[in-house]
Amino acid sequence: MNIIPLGIWGGYPKANSATSSFLIEHDGFHCLVDCGSGVLASLQNYVPLEKLNAVVISHYHADHIADIGSLQYSRLINYYLGKPSTVLPIYAHDRDEEHFAQLSHKEQTIGVAIQETDIVHIGPFEVSFCETIHPVYCLAMKFKVDGRSVTLTADTEWSDKLVKFASGTDLLISEANLYEEHLGKAPGHMAGSEAGRLAKMTGAKRFVLTHLPLHGNPEDILDAAKGVYEGHAELAVVGKEYEV
Numbered sequence: 001m002n003i004i005p006l007g008i009w010g011g012y013p014k015a016n017s018a019t020s021s022f023l024i025e026h027d028g029f030h031c032l033v034d035c036g037s038g039v040l041a042s043l044q045n046y047v048p049l050e051k052l053n054a055v056v057i058s059h060y061h062a063d064h065i066a067d068i069g070s071l072q073y074s075r076l077i078n079y080y081l082g083k084p085s086t087v088l089p090i091y092a093h094d095r096d097e098e099h100f101a102q103l104s105h106k107e108q109t110i111g112v113a114i115q116e117t118d119i120v121h122i123g124p125f126e127v128s129f130c131e132t133i134h135p136v137y138c139l140a141m142k143f144k145v146d147g148r149s150v151t152l153t154a155d156t157e158w159s160d161k162l163v164k165f166a167s168g169t170d171l172l173i174s175e176a177n178l179y180e181e182h183l184g185k186a187p188g189h190m191a192g193s194e195a196g197r198l199a200k201m202t203g204a205k206r207f208v209l210t211h212l213p214l215h216g217n218p219e220d221i222l223d224a225a226k227g228v229y230e231g232h233a234e235l236a237v238v239g240k241e242y243e244v
């Protein structure tokens with residue numbers, strides 16, 4: 001499978017960019033992971049919107065869902081124009097009933113509830129989940145196909161549970177939203193050294209950092225991660241294809 005970062009920022013995007021989001025492809029099936037600010041514009045560089053097959057949402061913070069409404073309008077406009085359309089499934093937890101209800105829109109998109117214990121088959125992917133530690137309920141996710149896996153931490157502070165969940169993954173895509181001086185001072189996110197520790201303890205074969213802060217120099221976060229993880233680590237690069 002191919003994983004393409006569509007955006008790398010946490011909170012809000014830099015000019016002409018997007019918040020942290022990924023397109024995961026295999027055998028012509030296109031699955032979007034998270035749909036925050038700027039993601040819809042970025043996504044169209046890689047796949048026409050009507051060719052998107054599924055969306056998975058980790059949690060309902062704005063930097064992960066802000067563009068859902070525009071995605072729904074794109075499907076609706078295509079429908080009004082008489083273009084071929086299918087109902088787009090948007091997988092997400094339903095512990096926030098109000099937000100979950102908004103995922104279903106005029107029979108163009110439909111919310112599909114997922115639980116942490118579910119193993120869901122989405123196109124060619126087997127997808128499993130793990131609750132993270134974040135101010136709102138949030139699910140990390142692991143996509144598997146042909147015996148290979150990519151694990152996305154979504155938003156989280158350090159979690160022992162996540163170590164077990166991501167153990168042995170081929171590609172770990174970890175959030176790293178904090179500089180070392182903020183370690184332990186901002187709930188719900190990890191610093192570079194913690195993300196590096198997660199990569200080390202899971203034995204991840206490749207390691208990519210995302211959900212980066214707009215202030216400061218994110219290379220410092222990468223350096224902190226490299227101080228712990230001895231394999232290859234890099235900041236997510238928008239448009240780069242990570243083949244797993």
Ligand code: ZN
Binds near residue numbers: 059134155
């Ligand atoms: Zn969040």
